[in-house]
Amino acid sequence: TSLLLMAGIVVTVGLCRRFTRRRLRAHQRLCTFLLEMFSTFQICACTNELCLLGNVEPKPHTALTLTYGFTVLHGLTLTGSTCNPCGTLQPMWGGGISVKMGGLKTAAQFVAAVLARGFMHFIWSLEMAEPHFGAHSQGCSNPMQTTETQAFCIELLFSVVFQLTILRVESVNPKYRVHLIALLITMLVYAGGNLTGAVFNPALAFSVHANCFYDKFLSYSLVYWIAPSLGKFLILYVF
Numbered sequence: 001t002s003l004l005l006m007a008g009i010v011v012t013v014g015l016c017r018r019f020t021r022r023r024l025r026a027h028q029r030l031c032t033f034l035l036e037m038f039s040t041f042q043i044c045a046c047t048n049e050l051c052l053l054g055n056v057e058p059k060p061h062t063a064l065t066l067t068y069g070f071t072v073l074h075g076l077t078l079t080g081s082t083c084n085p086c087g088t089l090q091p092m093w094g095g096g097i098s099v100k101m102g103g104l105k106t107a108a109q110f111v112a113a114v115l116a117r118g119f120m121h122f123i124w125s126l127e128m129a130e131p132h133f134g135a136h137s138q139g140c141s142n143p144m145q146t147t148e149t150q151a152f153c154i155e156l157l158f159s160v161v162f163q164l165t166i167l168r169v170e171s172v173n174p175k176y177r178v179h180l181i182a183l184l185i186t187m188l189v190y191a192g193g194n195l196t197g198a199v200f201n202p203a204l205a206f207s208v209h210a211n212c213f214y215d216k217f218l219s220y221s222l223v224y225w226i227a228p229s230l231g232k233f234l235i236l237y238v239f
Contacts, residue, residue, distance in 0.1 A: 001129035002053055006046045006070065013042040014077055029104060036108035037115075039081035044116035044207035046070055051141075051208055052124075052131040060190065068186040075178030084201045085109055086159060086232040087166070093236045106203075113207035140212035143197035144223065151196045151223045158188050159200040159231030167239060200228045 016038045024031040050070065056062045074083075082088050085106045092102035124135040144151045165184050169177050192198040199205040205224035206213060213220045 002049055002131060005123065005128075006049055009042055009045050010073060010077060013038050029101075032101065033104055033108045036081055036083070036105045037112040039078040040083045040109045040112035040203055041116045041119075042078065043074055043083050044113050044204055045120055046074070047204055047208055048116060048120040052135055056131070060193075064186055064190055067189050068182050071182035071185050072178050075181060079174075083109065083203070085203055086163065086201065086228050089229070089232050090163075090236060109203040110206065113203040114210075117207045117210050138211075140215050141209065142212065143199075143209055144195075144219075146195045148219055148223065152227045154192050154196050154198075155200055155223050155227035156231045158192060158198055159228035160234060162188065162200055163232050163235045167235065196223065199224055200231070202228060 017035055020031055020034045020038070024034065050063070050066055053066060054060070054063045082105060088097075088102050088105045088109075091097045092099060097105075124132040127133050146154070162184065165181065169180055172180065188200075189198045197205075197208070199208065202225045205220075209220065209224070213224075
């Protein structure tokens with residue numbers, strides 16, 4: 001049921017993106033906003049569902065396999081979208097897009113994060129699958145299983161490694177690049193998923209751990225917003 005749900009989300013988002021490109025091409029800002037919002041919605045919604053499947057046996061093989069598979073699927077279906085506020089910083093820094101357009105994309109990403117969280121809560125309340133039972137009423141799942149300082153350093157390091165890899169594989173054939181990126185993300189999730197969740201995406205972190213931001217906003221914004229953004233700035237400064 002969970003796999004069918006995520007497949008349905010991917011198909012629906014694909015249709016919405018196709019409609020947006022065809023009908024709203026003349027309205028550049030609105031088209032950009034909607035494309036980024038739909039794409040980020042797909043990643044956030046699917047990741048929310050994947051988090052519920054983390055305890056499915058055999059652990060952690062099932063969760064890692066699904067992480068790899070859906071990361072490849074996102075890479076193949078969401079071409080042209082960033083889906084990460086940190087990724088939006090790069091073209092802004094290099095002058096590829098204006099600050100206004102970068103702000104528009106970032107706003108779309110956080111709007112999508114909120115919508116995906118609300119949508120998944122509604123789906124979970126229907127209790128269509130066993131992992132959904134009680135998921136709607138859960139509070140902060142406390143992904144930080146280490147000290148705040150260590151969590152900050154882990155998310156900073158993972159962001160640097162991820163963003164550096166993105167820059168280094170730009171010249172690789174796209175059909176191979178998505179697999180390299182998916183393999184890297186899966187390895188990072190395996191290495192640090194039990195400590196911080198290995199998110200390194202501010203919008204995704206807010207969607208998956210929204211309740212934690214409400215409870216401990218300062219701590220979680222430091223680890224899941226500032227740390228990955230700082231990692232991106234370090235990469236941009238060095239290169």
